[in-house]
Amino acid sequence: MKRFLSFSLVLTMIMVILAACGTETGGTAKTTVTIVSSLPRTGSSKGQTDTIVNAIKMRLEEDKYAACNGNVEIKYEDLDDATAAKGAWDETKEAENANAAASNKDVMVYIGTFNSGAAKIAIPILNNAGIVMISPANTYPGLTKEGKGAEGEPAVYYPKGTRNYTRVVPADDLQGAAAGNWAKELGVTNVYILDDTELYGKGIADVFAATAEANGIKIAGRDSIDSKASDYKALMSKIAATNPDMIYFGGITQSNAGQLVKDMRAAGMTADKVKFMGPDGIYEQAFIDAAGADNAEGVYATFGGVPPSKLEGKGAEWYNAYKAKFNAEPEAYAAYGYDSTNVALAAINKSCDSINRETILKNVFATKDFDGVLGKWGFDASGDTTLTQMSGQQIKNGAFEFIQVLK
Amino acid sequence: MAASQTPSSPQAAPLVPREPFLTKRRAFSIVGLIIFLGFFAIPIYQTILLEMWDSPRQLTQQIVIGLTKGTYIAVIALGYTLVYGILELINFAHGDLFMIGAFLSLIFISLFGLDPKTSSGITIFFSLLGILGLVMLCTAFLNAGIERFAYRPLRNAPRLAPLISAIGMSFVLQNVGIFLGDGLIWDKIADGLGSDAIGRVADAMGTQSVAPKNIPDLLPNGQVFFIPDSLKYTYKDLLVAVVSLGLLAGLYSFVRFTKLGKAIRATAQDRDAARLMGINADRTISVTFLIGGALGGAAGMIVGLYNGTALFSMGFTAGLLSFTAAVLGGIGNILGSALGGLLIGLILALSDQYIGTRWSNAVIFAILVLILLFRPTGLLGQEGGQKA
Numbered sequence: 139m140k141r142f143l144s145f146s147l148v149l150t151m152i153m154v155i156l157a158a159c160g161t162e163t164g165g166t167a168k169t170t171v172t173i174v175s176s177l178p179r180t181g182s183s184k185g186q187t188d189t190i191v192n193a194i195k196m197r198l199e200e201d202k203y204a205a206c207n208g209n210v211e212i213k214y215e216d217l218d219d220a221t222a223a224k225g226a227w228d229e230t231k232e233a234e235n236a237n238a239a240a241s242n243k244d245v246m247v248y249i250g251t252f253n254s255g256a257a258k259i260a261i262p263i264l265n266n267a268g269i270v271m272i273s274p275a276n277t278y279p280g281l282t283k284e285g286k287g288a289e290g291e292p293a294v295y296y297p298k299g300t301r302n303y304t305r306v307v308p309a310d311d312l313q314g315a316a317a318g319n320w321a322k323e324l325g326v327t328n329v330y331i332l333d334d335t336e337l338y339g340k341g342i343a344d345v346f347a348a349t350a351e352a353n354g355i356k357i358a359g360r361d362s363i364d365s366k367a368s369d370y371k372a373l374m375s376k377i378a379a380t381n382p383d384m385i386y387f388g389g390i391t392q393s394n395a396g397q398l399v400k401d402m403r404a405a406g407m408t409a410d411k412v413k414f415m416g417p418d419g420i421y422e423q424a425f426i427d428a429a430g431a432d433n434a435e436g437v438y439a440t441f442g443g444v445p446p447s448k449l450e451g452k453g454a455e456w457y458n459a460y461k462a463k464f465n466a467e468p469e470a471y472a473a474y475g476y477d478s479t480n481v482a483l484a485a486i487n488k489s490c491d492s493i494n495r496e497t498i499l500k501n502v503f504a505t506k507d508f509d510g511v512l513g514k515w516g517f518d519a520s521g522d523t524t525l526t527q528m529s530g531q532q533i534k535n536g537a538f539e540f541i542q543v544l545k
Numbered sequence: 546m547a548a549s550q551t552p553s554s555p556q557a558a559p560l561v562p563r564e565p566f567l568t569k570r571r572a573f574s575i576v577g578l579i580i581f582l583g584f585f586a587i588p589i590y591q592t593i594l595l596e597m598w599d600s601p602r603q604l605t606q607q608i609v610i611g612l613t614k615g616t617y618i619a620v621i622a623l624g625y626t627l628v629y630g631i632l633e634l635i636n637f638a639h640g641d642l643f644m645i646g647a648f649l650s651l652i653f654i655s656l657f658g659l660d661p662k663t664s665s666g667i668t669i670f671f672s673l674l675g676i677l678g679l680v681m682l683c684t685a686f687l688n689a690g691i692e693r694f695a696y697r698p699l700r701n702a703p704r705l706a707p708l709i710s711a712i713g714m715s716f717v718l719q720n721v722g723i724f725l726g727d728g729l730i731w732d733k734i735a736d737g738l739g740s741d742a743i744g745r746v747a748d749a750m751g752t753q754s755v756a757p758k759n760i761p762d763l764l765p766n767g768q769v770f771f772i773p774d775s776l777k778y779t780y781k782d783l784l785v786a787v788v789s790l791g792l793l794a795g796l797y798s799f800v801r802f803t804k805l806g807k808a809i810r811a812t813a814q815d816r817d818a819a820r821l822m823g824i825n826a827d828r829t830i831s832v833t834f835l836i837g838g839a840l841g842g843a844a845g846m847i848v849g850l851y852n853g854t855a856l857f858s859m860g861f862t863a864g865l866l867s868f869t870a871a872v873l874g875g876i877g878n879i880l881g882s883a884l885g886g887l888l889i890g891l892i893l894a895l896s897d898q899y900i901g902t903r904w905s906n907a908v909i910f911a912i913l914v915l916i917l918l919f920r921p922t923g924l925l926g927q928e929g930g931q932k933a
Contacts, residue, residue, distance in 0.1 A: 182756035222723065225755040225858065335903060362903040366862050369852045372610045372897035375777070379603050396757055400853050404766075406777060427751050430759040430853065 169493050171205070171486055172213040172242065173198075173479070176235040176250035176260065178220035178227045182392055182424040187252060189468045190274055190475030191216050194249060196463060197479040205483060206490035212483075213244070219256055226392045227253045236260040240267035246495045247272065247482045247502075249475070253390075254278030254338045257303070261295040265302045270499040272482055273305040274474035277313060277418070277442055278337050279345075282520045286311050287341065292520075302499055304521035306474045306481075306512070308442040308528065310342040313417055314388075316528040316544040317342075317440045318349025321384060321415065324438075326350075330358045330382040332398070334365045334389030342417045343388025350386075358382040365393030374398075374405035383412055390419030396428025399437060409436030418442055421470050421531060421538060431536035440544065443512065444529045446473050448540050453511040477510040481517075484508065560630040560800050560813050560879050574919045581915070593899040602775055607894040613782045615890025616789035617851070620844040621867035622874070622882040623796060624837040630877040631813045631833050633704070637711040638691060639841055640864015641718035642684055646845020647855040648725045649680045651760050655746040661762050669763050673850075680846050681839040688838025689831050697827070715860075722857035727754035758855040785851050792843055793883050796836065800879060809833055813877075866893075866909075873913055875926025884924055 175194060177187040195214065203212045217239075219232040232251065239245040240263055248269050251257045254276045261281065264271055280287015281295065281303060296302070321329060329350055333343035340362070347357060358380040363370065377385060385402060389395055399414055415438040416425075426434045446457050446468045456476060460468045485501035486493070506516035515525045528544040597604045621643050628636040653676040659669055695714050699707040724730070728750035735743035750758060765780040772778040800806035811819040812829045820826050848863065849855050866889055874885025889909060896905040916924065 180755065182753045184753055222755060223719075361901055364902055364906060366858075367902070367905075368848065368854075368859060368862055369614070370897075370902070371614070372607055372894035373902050375606050375610055376603070376898045379600070379606075394757075396759070397852065397854055424751075424753060424756055427753075427759060428757040428854070430762070432762075 168211050169209065170211045170213055170244050171246050171493060171498075172215060172244040173247040173249060173482060174215040174217055174235070174239050174245055175475075176217045176219045176232065176239075176248065176256070177252045179216065179218035180220040180222050181225035182428070183220065183226065183252060185424050186275075186422055186469045186471055189464075189466070189472035190252075192464055193460065193468065193472040193476035194479045196460065197476050197483065201483060205486045206493075209490065210486060210493060212486070215245075217250075219251060227251070227256045229256075229259055232256040232259045233263065236263035239269060240264060245269060246493075246498050247486075249274065249478050249482065251276060252471075254281060254341075255336060257281055258295065258337065261303050262297050265296050265298050265300075268298075268495045268499060269302065270482075270485075270495070270502045271303045272478040272502065273303070273307070274478045275307060275471045276305050277307055277310045278341050279309040279311040280337075280341065281305070281309075282522050283309060283311065301503070301519075301521050304481075304502060304505075304517050304523075306478050306515075306523050306525075307471075308523060308526055310338070310417070310442075311345050312526060313440055313442045313528060314342045314345025315349045316530075317386070317415060317417065318346050318353060318355075320438075320440065320530050320544050321346075321350060321355060321386070322353040324384075324413065326355055326384040326413065328356045328358050328380075328382045329384045329386055330377045330380060331360045332385065332387045332389070333362050334387075334393035335362045336365075336389065336393065338419060339387075339389035339393065339417075341388070343386065346386055346388065363389075363394070363398070365389070367394065368397075370394075370398055370401040371405065374401045374407070377402075378405045378407055385412060385414050387414065387416045387420070389416065391422060391425040391428060395420045395425055396430075396434075399429040399433050403433045413438060415439065418470060423469070423537075426533060426536060426538075434533050435536070437533045438541075439531045439533075439538065441470055441529050441531060443470070443474065443525065444527060444543065445470060445531065445538075445540050448529070449473060449511060451513070452509065453513070456511040473511050477508075477512050480510050481505050481508060560627070560810050560877065571920075577919050578916070581919075590899075596899055603898065606776055607898045608891065609776065609778055609782070611891035611894030612887060613786050613890070614893065615887035616786050616793075617844055617848050617886075618863070618867050618870050618890050619883040619886025620789050620792050620840055620847070621863055622870040622886045623793065623879060624841045624844075625868050625871040626874075626876055626879060626882040627796075627833055627837045627840075629871070630879075631809060631830055632696070632707075634696065634707050634711065635868070636837070637708075637864070638695075638714035638718055639688075639837065640862075640867065641715045641722065641860035642688055642691075642838060642841040643845040643848070643863055644722050644855070644857060644860030645687065645718055645725075646680050646684050646842035647760075647849035647859065648722055648758075648845075648857075649683055649842065650676055650846035650849050651749055651758055651855050652725065652746050653679055654761065654763070655749040656742045658742065658745060659761065659763055666765075673763060677843060677846055680842045684842025684845070685835040685839040688841065689834045692831060692834040697830075715864075719857055719860065722860070723754050726750050726756075726758060726855070726857055728752050729754075755857055760849050760853050760855055762853055764850050781851065785847055788843075788847055792840060796840065797879055797883075799836070805829075805832060869909060869913055872923055873916060875920075875923030878923070878925050881923055881925035888924075 179187055198214055217235045219227045219235055221228045221231055239248050248264055248271045251260055252275045257276045280291035282292055331343050331347050333340040418441040421439040421441050449457055485498050488501045489497040503517055507514050508516055515523055530541045530544050531538045532541050624639040628634055657672050659672055691714050695710045696707050699710055728747045731747035731750055735747050764784055767780055769778050769780055769783050800809055808824045808829045811824055812826050816826050870885035870889045871882045874881030892909055893905050896908040
């Protein structure tokens with residue numbers, strides 16, 4: 139038995155070595171660049187990320203998965219950073235994805251993450267590996283901007299001292315402020331602010347609070363919720379006693395925003411008496427499904443951009459092409475996923491002479507006046523988009539409806 | 546059977562204790578707790594007390610909310626206590642059984658096509674009553690089945706084995722919940738059978754199996770007529786409290802006064818002695834699991850309708866609270882669990898109001914630790930009957 143074991147061990151080793159040789163010698167002259175995306179593909183963010191991945195694939199198909207006149211082959215891997223058990227993104231899973239990307243030398247572009255908290259984990263790993271990240275959805279300011287997040291941010295995320303992270307959406311310091319100004323325009327005088335204690339939610343609620351106060355809106359109270367609680371009846375009773383005319387929730391659908399709205403309505407705060415506003419984290423169909431269409435009616439949501447159906451020029455063309463191809467409405471971030479891939483391909487095409495992580499990273503950062511579906515935009519030195527256009531939405535007849543452009 | 550309980554028996558921890566409620570030791574520990582709270586807690590929480598004094602209406606409102614929540618926590622806690630009392634097993638799967646109860650009620654509601662806008666009140670009332678029976682039946686047999694196949698073969702194994710088995714069952718049930726919540730599967734079944742009713746289930750589940758499901762608001766939302774308008778108390782709240790208390794009272798009298806209840810108590814006290822007296826222990830344990838399962842399913846339906854949400858992970862959260870309630874009240878003791886549940890509901894609501902929602906869980910466990918310091922067996926737990 140022992141002999142058999144050692145024999146099979148040796149055999150396996152030989153096979154492994156042979157297999158390894160095979161791949162190395164088997165490579166042709168064609169260079170391969172792998173683009174990976176790391177998004178929550180399980181859980182209730184799936185509705186959003188499905189349309190992002192669709193948009194990424196759509197863009198790659200347009201160029202037939204090739205760049206540099208066919209000399210470079212593009213491969214795409216759709217990684218999941220969520221687990222079914224959590225129903226949302228998971229720290230370990232995100233680190234696993236980033237490490238897998240870092241160790242595969244073909245991976246030169248990392249599209250992701252979806253959640254800002256996940257970006258905190260992925261950026262340092264990929265920074266050490268020198269891989270460029272293009273996020274279609276992260277909005278936490280501290281990832282790129284000094285003084286807008288916690289102390290030491292953003293330097294802590296870039297151990298090598300150089301930047302490797304870019305994002306196509308405007309950060310929350312702009313979105314929170316836009317929400318604060320919008321609340322003023324809507325005639326709000328007394329607002330109760332909630333957050334889900336997460337990086338994204340708390341950050342945006344802080345900015346909202348500061349802007350609202352500056353606009354002369356009274357802050358009736360501020361609380362952080364336990365996003366795993368089964369109900370918020372006691373909390374909503376407490377809030378109702380302060381007579382607010384709006385509740386602002388800094389958080390996402392997955393941190394129980396639906397239950398909040400349900401219990402808010404049950405506590406007698408109907409849509410005509412008390413408004414409910416949230417950031418783009420609740421700007422999705424899953425939120426309406428979770429809250430129930432009747433309860434969600436009248437809820438306001440801001441979004442760091444304009445909805446796909448309101449895009450103009452190239453964007454409108456893309457919107458129609460998407461609908462024709464997938465026979466479905468793209469969710470809010472699909473256009474950002476498309477333009478992320480767009481700038482990635484443009485950077486690869488500019489790096490034909492030396493295809494490596496360093497050149498591609500340099501060329502992504504050099505994106506200026508890029509003519510994408512979102513309009514003419516580029517990245518600044520810290521990796522932030524030059525786009526600043528925001529929009530406000532409201533749920534009417536069970537669906538989000540575009541109300542106005544915000545500044 | 547009662548004669549078999551001797552003070553010297555270290556095993557004695559009957560589901561319904563025979564000693565008077567207020568013993569000397571109990572009185573001492575309660576006084577100790579009050580002194581502790583008086584001397585240490587009051588200076589710290591002075592502002593909170595002032596706030597309570599300021600708005601008695603809000604205080605009453607939160608007490609009402611807390612007690613309502615407490616009643617359903619108590620019903621779930623009973624499931625833990627029953628099983629612990631008879632098998633000394635912490636049945637981790639019980640919380641998930643509760644979740645299955647919520648999903649089953651959503652499925653039946655969709656199958657029957659109940660809609661608060663179109664169905665008449667009487668239809669809704671009788672359908673819900675029927676659904677409650679169906680759900681309780683399903684979860685009862687599910688629970689008994691779990692006992693038969695996951696716990697009984699391990700009856701004489703070391704104590705950790707059935708515990709691990711229970712944790713395993715908890716995961717299995719969670720995945721059943723994810724499966725039941727997958728609208729795409731329901732869609733395929735509906736297409737295959739050409740059934741509108743199953744199509745409605747598919748719609749209710751949506752396309753995301755792990756996303757929260759919305760349960761239609763079928764319970765009456767009007768203000769209860771004899772409560773002044775300043776205090777919000779709807780028929781929904783009343784119904785939840787009445788049904789939960791009814792279940793509690795029913796279970797208590799069942800275990801206390803019926804022959805089968807006596808057999809359950811005897812098996813809980815000493816399984817081998819009960820066998821010698823001619824009690825079929827296996828059957829008694831099966832009955833206990835049937836009852837526990839029915840209670841879990843009923844709680845699932847009550848909570849599902851009350852909060853309007855079914856989610857595959859709701860069993861874990863509720864299970865943690867209820868298990869804590871059972872330990873707080875004295876696990877293995879029916880009245881203790883009920884008391885623990887009410888207390889936890891109350892603490893949660895008051896902490897949400899006066900301390901802050903994010904601290905509520907910390908407050909509950911701090912109070913649990915405090916009470917266990919003075920009474921290691923829980924508020925109404927038996928002295929010396931500590932079983933791990």
